[in-house]
Amino acid sequence: MTPTRTLALSLLVSVVVLSCGDDSGPANAGDGGVGDAGSSGGAPIPFCAALNVIRGKCQRCHQTPPRDGAPVPFLTYADTQAQYYMTDKKWSDTMLAAVGKDFMPDVSQNEPPTNRTPPVEPLTASEKATLMGWLQQGAKPEGGANCP
Numbered sequence: 001m002t003p004t005r006t007l008a009l010s011l012l013v014s015v016v017v018l019s020c021g022d023d024s025g026p027a028n029a030g031d032g033g034v035g036d037a038g039s040s041g042g043a044p045i046p047f048c049a050a051l052n053v054i055r056g057k058c059q060r061c062h063q064t065p066p067r068d069g070a071p072v073p074f075l076t077y078a079d080t081q082a083q084y085y086m087t088d089k090k091w092s093d094t095m096l097a098a099v100g101k102d103f104m105p106d107v108s109q110n111e112p113p114t115n116r117t118p119p120v121e122p123l124t125a126s127e128k129a130t131l132m133g134w135l136q137q138g139a140k141p142e143g144g145a146n147c148p
Contacts, residue, residue, distance in 0.1 A: 042133065042137075044137060044142045044143075045134040045137060046134075046142045046143030046144075047077055047134065047140070047141050047143060047144070047145055047147065048143055050134035050135075053123070053127045053131045054131070057121060057123055057127065058104070058105065059073075059074060061106075062079075063075065068109065072091060074091070077141050080095065080139055090139070092135055095131075095135055096135040096139075099128065099132060099135065100135075105120050105122060105123065106120055107122050
């Protein structure tokens, strides 16, 4: 697939994932067993805890420059808060929808024709709870945005 076609497909998928969510509240339904872990009523989840998950599972593609069809990097807090294309949403809104629906990390890249090596790893239950909790709490810079 050409880089232009990959970017176009990535954009289309991002739009579909974002549009599939609703604005009725936290995305707990169908969240892969995360339930209320980290929902807005729980203890605040620090951004650096979420960034550790992003570093371990997302930055393989969401780096500078982005790879394997990823549309943007997720290296800093500001990256997660950037405007999602020409909408009033932020990339963290897209992350919430994509991770909540198990669309990301994209483990389908482990299958033909892509056959990523090393394989894309899914989130563990703990990683998903941390990332989803932070996103459901509004993706705030809790604890600061400058992480070691």
